[in-house]
Amino acid sequence: MNRKVVLGTGVVVVAAVAIGVYASANKGDAATSKASVALITDAAGIDDKSFQQSAWRGLTSWAKANDVKQGKGGYTYFQAKTSADFETNINQAVANGYQNIYGIGFPKTPAINAAAKKYPKNNFMIIDDIAKKRQNVVSVTFHTEQSSYLAGVAAAKTTKTNQLGFIGGMESAVVKTFETGFVAGAKSVNPNIKVDVQYVGDFADAGKAKTIAASMYQNGSDVLYQAAGGAGAGVFTEAKDLNEKQT
DSSP states (O other): OOOOEEEOOOOOHHHHHHTTHHHHHHTOOTTSSTTOEEEEEOTTGGGSSSHHHHHHHHHHHHHHHTTOOBSTTSEEEEEOSSGGGHHHHHHHHHHTTOSEEEEESGGGHHHHHHHHHHOTTSEEEEESSOOOOOTTEEEEOOOHHHHHHHHHHHHHHHOSSSEEEEEESSOSHHHHHHHHHHHHHHHHHOTTOEEEEEEOSSSSOHHHHHHHHHHHHHTTOOEEEEEOGGGGHHHHHHHHHHHHHHO
């Protein structure tokens, strides 16, 4: 009996900790706008069990430690339905007095770039990408290829079929680092191991991710690694469903 295994990208603790940087530096209290923080998320939102949720947890932890309340003058988030909403949500955050505005994930970079130029008195941060250099912008990136390499090693030592799967969200330079690290780690254990690589096309479509996972399992992969944000929940659901059928 082959159990189906999923390796996730995990909680990005560093991203969560970084959320309070600007606000702490300003040393303003919640009565002013200096300590106010707004997250800009995509459709998966703050309960995506992935990247955006870790950022929200980091922000709420910082807020609790610094006695900053949720709401105007404190902290909040703006959730987009589509990428077309990113710039609108940033404008809304500025209009509502939020001083520190953070885009969670590289798809928000163009909107952050535009807003940083438009609102020079506000502070901006982009997580997982490099924004245009401005005094009011901070870019936060990670060596995701390193953790992914270790995931590849673990997967190669776990597989019974010598076939693995990688499921990414949007095909991009950032997610490619996850893919490259994972494949390199797996092949360091077994150069002949096969890795099926597929992309969902976004970070919110859990149904499509589940379908991809099902196809990979049917084709012989028994350990999958996902870097797909909220869509990754579908990968876990498929593994859980198959394992329950085998018990």
